[in-house]
Amino acid sequence: MAYLDHAATTPMLSEALEAYVATAREVGNASSLHAAGRHARQRVEESRERIGAALGARPSEVIFTSGGTESDNLAVKGTFWARRAKDGARNRVVASGVEHHAVMDAVDWLVAHEGATAGWLDADETGLITPATLAAELDAHADRVAVVTVMWANNEVGTLQPVAELAALAAAHGIPFHTDAVQAVGQVPVDFAASGASALTVTGHKVGGPVGVGALLLGRDVAVTPLLHGGGQERDVRSGTLDAAGIVAFAVAVETAVKNQQEYAARVGGLRDRLVDGVLAVVPDAILNGSAAHRLPGNAHFSFPGCQGDALLLLLDAQGIDCSTGSACSAGVAQPSHVLVAMGADDDRARSSLRFTLGHTSTAADVDALITALPAAVERARRAGVIKSVLG
Amino acid sequence: MRVLAAMSGGVDSAVAAARAVEAGHDVTGVHLALSRNPQTFRTGARGCCTIEDSRDAQRAADVLGIPYYVWDMAERFHADVVDDFVAEYAAGRTPNPCLRCNEKIKFAAVLDRAIALGFDAVVTGHHARLGADGLLRRSVDLPKDQSYVLAVLNRAQLDHSVFPLGDSTKAEVRAEAARRGLGVAEKPDSHDICFIADGDTRGFLESRLGSAPGDIVDSSTGEVVGAHGGAYAYTVGQRKGLGLTVPAADGRPRYVLSITPKTNTVTVGPAAALEVSTVHAGKPVWTGLPADFAGELDCVVQLRAHGETYPARVTVADGELVASLSTPARGVAAGQALVVYRPEADGDVVLGSGTITHT
């Protein structure tokens, strides 16, 4: 078994798991006034401080959520609603063309249901959004833009965005800037205050914490209309009883991942280079997608000309290698990746792609297992061919 | 063997996959996405390839502990099955889309891909027997028998097929599904044509072919006795829904005898005129006889899915098959398969098939 899909989810750190179990044994609602409630609140607030400290945010800027999807939705829709309520002319959402579906579909929803217009920022062929692209968009539309959102690191091809420069451009026009840093935390240095972003998404299960808990780091002066209404537990921006056990484990994971980040990046980056070199050695015509210079340490993403990604995945799966086509499914059918399409790849290149992502449990043996299994799988998948649309 | 189990989300294919696992094969489940715009839920026995079906198939695969993938065959299916269906009706014939799907998709596009990916065979939940002798036989459950829609398969296709359900009745299959903890045990059977979710074939054809009004003519008098909105909407042998405005001279019911696309005419006449004793079929495929079989043969033939069988003498020459029926058949439509069986005590054997061209 070689698990090469850490970008989908990564194993929980044992420290986080232990913290989870220990806290889950305790009773207490962090909103209750009695001793048990105070105890739970104590655990939650300590966690808030630890996460803030690890990510360059004040404790009051940490809004706990159910994960990346909720944080992205809250940031995009909530900021849009609040900003437009104050200034009806601000009806435009600016987003990169390589966002995760949690952002992209939230923007599409605002367009379909809230009469918003979308300004999609074009990526270059490495998946990068250049500051000049955002500057041009803002020059044309700044006084109509409610929010700008560009992810810190792309989940498919691993490209890192120049977040600080982009955030500064938005700030110069007084426009809130959100960044989805789900894939970045623990992989590269992430400092909320230094980034200049108004809001930042992070989720537990990509950093060794549990699934179903995450946070939106939200500047104290950034107005956001809530998605969920209820007890107003989180700064009146987010409601719902706080998941003390999940939050404690999340904090342990974030703190550990951030503390180990440099050493992690060196070790995993080395394994990734071994993987890339190995793949290119056994499949010389494979194409490495994404950026050489601005890339997550654990990400390798290839197109294998003449293969279908889903055929390769099936064959590697049968050899005990877990990887991903990287892109979303619609009704179980893998769709050509919007990220690769935004990077200018044609349909065949998009459909022939496969993502391998490494993480804290990865070893050289995982990489070598892939390199051993890959040539036969590629040969087979080529024989099966790209099933072309007969209608063309 | 490494086998690929085609899993529709129904009970038959789930049990077929389970039996393949139990037989010791290395089984991978695949759901074919055939619809371009899958509906979220299925409504009763209609439609297929909804997201719910795909989830049911996935759940069954998970229960069996086998890998599961979805293969996108929507474009192929539309070209080879749906467009073919429309074109056949437009040409005045009556196609069988399930048979075409078996011939072009399940045991062609899917099988080809499976073989290329290193699988040895495709497993399906069809009710038919395929024994070690390589002969295709009817299922023990005669009302559920699907040998007719499999009779188009050639030797190579059958050699790479496994039908684990042929020895069981549908009731046994359902009971086994329940015993194995498969949630689809009680799922209703699919009926009708999977890509016409509302069951309205005429409406579907009209949406594809447009309306083409023409005459309905009486075969004996040549008189115009009604009007139609498109000859393609009629099938030989059809009696209901003709909307005839001139009553028959003898007051007896009239049936569609033929459809002539060239003149856009539907011809109707008495039941007796429907009776045919000679049926011609093209593109013969033989799996119970040498593939290049020519000559004469006493056998029984079946002329439509779930139809009666007729003892016949079949003559094969020059790629054409002519069946002389011992008793006349009614409602024989061009485009359907003529399937040749050899009656046997332990299940009729499929010898081969052809596509009916004329009578």
Ligand SMILES: Cc1ncc(COP(=O)(O)O)c(C=O)c1O
């Ligand atoms: C970039 C990015 N954003 C958001 C998400 C969604 O996060 P979650 O799974 O916590 O909802 C993911 C996870 O797939 C992601 O990779």
